Amino acid sequence: MKCNRREFLKVGVMGTTSALIATNALAEAVQQYAAAEPFAFPDPVYRILGRTGMKVAMVGFGAMLTPEAEVIRVALDHGVNYVDTARKYMGGKNEEIVAKALKGRRDKVYVATKTPAESRTGAEIVRDVETSLKALGTDYIDVIQLHNVTGPERIFLPETREALARLKQQGKVRFFGVTTHTNPTEVLNALVDDKERFFDTVLVAYNFKSEKNLGRAIERAAKAGVGVIAMKTQAGGYVTEALGRISPHQAALKWVLQNPNIATTIPGMKDLSHLREDIAVMGMPFTYADQRILQRYGAAVQPFYCHLCGTCEGTCAQGVEISTVNRALMYAEGAYKNRELALATYRELPVTASAAACLDCAGCTARCVNGLNIPAKMERARTMMG
Secondary structure, eight states: OOOOHHHHHHHHHHHHHHTTOSSHHHHHHHHHHHHHSOOOOOOOOEEEOGGGOOEEESBOEEOTTOOOHHHHHHHHHTTOOEEEOOTTGGGGHHHHHHHHHHTTTGGGOEEEEEEOTTOOSHHHHHHHHHHHHHHHTOSOEEEEEESSOOSSGGGGOHHHHHHHHHHHHTTSEEEEEEEESSSHHHHHHHHHHOTTOOOOEEEEEOOTTSOHHHHHHHHHHHHTTOEEEEESTTGGGOOOSTTTTOOSHHHHHHHHHTOTTOOEEOOBOOSHHHHHHHHTTTTOOOOHHHHHHHHHHHHHHTTTOOOOOOGGGGGOTTOOOHHHHHHHHHHHHSTTOOHHHHHHHHHTSOGGGSGGGGGGOSSOOOOOTTOOOHHHHHHHHHHHHO
């Protein structure tokens, strides 16, 4: 069997990583070989986003921290056709960046944005959508999502549903969705159990560290026609020396995409290097080498990675929203490295639900099922974010 240089390199790299890179020097050699190869964008692979019927690339574009429209445009030029943004990102500027990328190609791209988490009334929902339409420079939004839903209550608010239904009748939105970081299993099950099947999609934090019951809830949602979009796919994207210079991020993304119930993903892409790393996995299988890489990476981040399951919050005497505090820390310390986003997320919490409330306790009663040191995390949050 003949094998050209690119194929030989691919086999060699996979064989080396399957041995799990015995030394850092060998890891660096592999990285140098990979860097020397000219990057070729893969053929896009598409899946159907639940009952919406939209055919979306399995690697979508998470625009939350993307400062330049050109990065998004390059992705769109190579088959990515689902872009996720939100009214709150970059203080409202992110939608404007997405708008620049959409010019001349709006009819070829599916756009998802979000209403602020604090919006509840019909008037607030309408205001949010109108503001997003203007910022995005479009007359319709493909998927409007209620941001950061933590339980069933917001899903069933009559006033919210009525406002969304009116906006759909007016042609300003096409489909409804929710996003969830905390208590995701409860939220997904509530969407499925809703007799009206009002919400069409769910954007959920899901990665190789997720609990098995979340995977079962995702399968149940997908079978019920809910389009499932995965975020936080790289489990925070923390920097670790456990793998030398080998990045675990492609392996993490491939782990998510091996699940056929995930229609698409929205890894955050700040620049072209992020885009190339993420988009390259379309069509790639999840291998034994990937599994071993994630085992090493998972062990390295275990002491500080929060699964955002929310289980600990039921054991907290002060009612601290521990998952949100830890998510803010992840934005500050993980791949995001974005203090502004961390502070904005943390400050969404009332003081009584922030890490400041921990000062009223003689001892911490909260317990993490995954062994996370909650008092240490809360102290770090107070130090970093006040």
